[in-house]
Amino acid sequence: MATLEALPGPFTFDPATTALLVIDMQRDFMEPGGFGETLGNDVSQLRRTIAPTAALLAACRAAGLTIIHTREGHLPDLSDCPPAKLNRGDPGMRIGAPGPMGRILIRGEYGHDIIDELAPAPGEPVVDKPGKGAFYATGLGELLTSLGVRSLVVTGVTTEVCVHTTVREANDRGYECLVLSDCVGSYFPEFQETGLKMIAAQGGIFGWVADSPTFIAALQPTLQRT
Ligand code: TIU
Numbered sequence: 001m002a003t004l005e006a007l008p009g010p011f012t013f014d015p016a017t018t019a020l021l022v023i024d025m026q027r028d029f030m031e032p033g034g035f036g037e038t039l040g041n042d043v044s045q046l047r048r049t050i051a052p053t054a055a056l057l058a059a060c061r062a063a064g065l066t067i068i069h070t071r072e073g074h075l076p077d078l079s080d081c082p083p084a085k086l087n088r089g090d091p092g093m094r095i096g097a098p099g100p101m102g103r104i105l106i107r108g109e110y111g112h113d114i115i116d117e118l119a120p121a122p123g124e125p126v127v128d129k130p131g132k133g134a135f136y137a138t139g140l141g142e143l144l145t146s147l148g149v150r151s152l153v154v155t156g157v158t159t160e161v162c163v164h165t166t167v168r169e170a171n172d173r174g175y176e177c178l179v180l181s182d183c184v185g186s187y188f189p190e191f192q193e194t195g196l197k198m199i200a201a202q203g204g205i206f207g208w209v210a211d212s213p214t215f216i217a218a219l220q221p222t223l224q225r226t
């Protein structure tokens with residue numbers, strides 16, 4: 001077992017039953033011309049998450065931690081995209097419309113894939129999801145059960161949308177969730193701050209919050225034993 005200082009208090013985890021969940025680090029959210037920008041966002045706000053997440057991935061790979069990536073996106077025929085999600089904003093820039101990185105938020109397009117800096121390593125599962133939460137309409141729950149995972153270390157974008165939705169889903173399913181503050185990002189600085197506070201408030205109403213160097217330091221004894 002390993003323990004680290006977090007908010008609202010110490011987070012204890014067994015690396016053997018813990019998975020790193022990297023949420024939606026896709027070009028569509030991280031780079032100009034993708035879904036995030038079509039929604040009117042300044043995508044540069046998310047760039048600061050890349051270097052710490054790359055370091056985190058390296059440490060987790062060295063420790064032998066289970067690593068799972070997710071991608072938000074839809075089938076080319078949009079049959080998995082409800083009208084409530086599709087019919088928003090300018091029709092020329094909606095999900096499925098052509099953009100500089102391919103059709104916006106469509107599986108198989110260049111923009112839908114994970115950024116080069118954080119590319120999944122061979123063997124690391126990539127869960128494709130049609131919603132904001134990673135458990136909705138995916139095999140993630142079954143995958144975690146089959147791997148014996150009990151705790152999740154969660155990173156990715158965006159803090160108040162897909163990270164929050166997934167952490168809330170995971171909390172309701174009985175997982176203990178640690179969110180790493182420097183490895184999650186929002187287009188809105190105020191949502192980043194408040195989103196993190198919301199997780200750890202009320203005694204950790206749906207999780208714990210720490211930064212990635214603190215988590216990596218807690219993994220080090222594991223690394224030395226192996
Ligand atoms: N718009 C926004 O902040 N986020 C999303 O639409 N998806 C994810 O957070 N991945």
